[in-house]
Amino acid sequence: MTAAETRTEQRRTDRDPGRGPTRRNFLQLAAGATAGTVITRYASDIAHALERTTAGDMEVVWLQGQSCSGCTISVLQGQYPTLEETLREFRLDVTFHPTIMPEQGDAAIDAMSAAPDVLIVEGSVPTEIPSAATVGRTADGGSKSVYDWVQELAPESEYVIGLGNCASFGGWPAAENKERLYDLGSNVTGAKGLQFEQQDQPGVLGPDFTSGVGLPVINLGGCPPHPDYLLLTIATVLNGHVPELDEYNRPKPFYEPLVHDNCPLRGYFDRGEFAEKPGGEGCLIKQGCAGPYTHCDDQSRLWNDGTSVCLNVGAPCIGCMEPGFWDRFQPFDAEVERQSFAGPITPEQAGWIGLAGAGIGIGAHVARKLTGYGSFENDEDSIGSGESAETDGKERSE
Ligand code: SF4
Ligand code: SF4
Structure with missing residues (x-):
């Protein structure tokens, strides 16, 4: 039995209920949770799941392609105090992280597992100019491209995670450069994500790629993604659970809520009151807000130790969690071109009608009544996937 087969067999044993540590599905617990709830309440369980990596029976390789290292910085800023320790342990257990590992050169490459349990890729992968992102050297002394590393390591990995918008969808390195x-x-550089190129497949691994456990690349979009997203995803899969993914292979518990549905400024939108300049009073839709098209749970999870998120400090959502970011939503200070208007009238579309109506004296609430807004059942064609602003029973501050 090869080392990889031995590890796979061990994982099967570990997944057998009743034979191992707690088998919590942290992603399920995270759905709808407020800031820090899951992390703090289940800290010891999460640590227990991750201990399996630090005990040496799981190997993690973290590659950086065309990356600003912002995803790494985001994760290191996570409020869970032992995450940095965990990353440090990953490194000690024959893994690779180009930013935080102390080894350099051949010693660093030698430490990299050839068949990692978890392969995390941060940054996009250049395909037209592969030398735009390299790690280490090939046998003949040339630079080894991240493209080649990904092709080599991904099929040998049990789980592959695209961390951040660049690795998931191409991100800003794949932008059109309209100016x-x-x-x-x-x-x-021909930048692509691992399995997506913007909103479409394929990325560099192709549409049919599956990792050792039979999953596609798990995409944790965001520029950067919330640190909880990586921690809870890893803890979940290492507990043997299969994450439920959306059409872009993002874990649903994190990426199902619509920013627009949970925005603290939603009351302004509903009344057709729009800020005329950044920082002004009102909904920020005319200042470039992409909240109606952006899915993530940041409005409840919050950032910076559970204190704030972009819209709480007067900054429009720029859609960084979505495939197609950056081109799809820029310029970020101008109203986003309307999207997803096909199909039946949804609550969000009713809001748009209210926005248009505001210019000709029709209040948004009138437009909503005319279109059935407020009683409309959420449907699969809606650009929103959560409950509507008026059906979730929550009061929104204004
Ligand atoms: S997703 Fe954003 S934060 Fe992460 S590497 Fe790309 S540009 Fe940097
Ligand atoms: S358009 Fe933006 S600012 Fe306005 S309610 Fe929606 S998410 Fe909030």
């Missing part, structure tokens, strides 16, 4: 800055064209 033609530096006289460069669109996405000159």
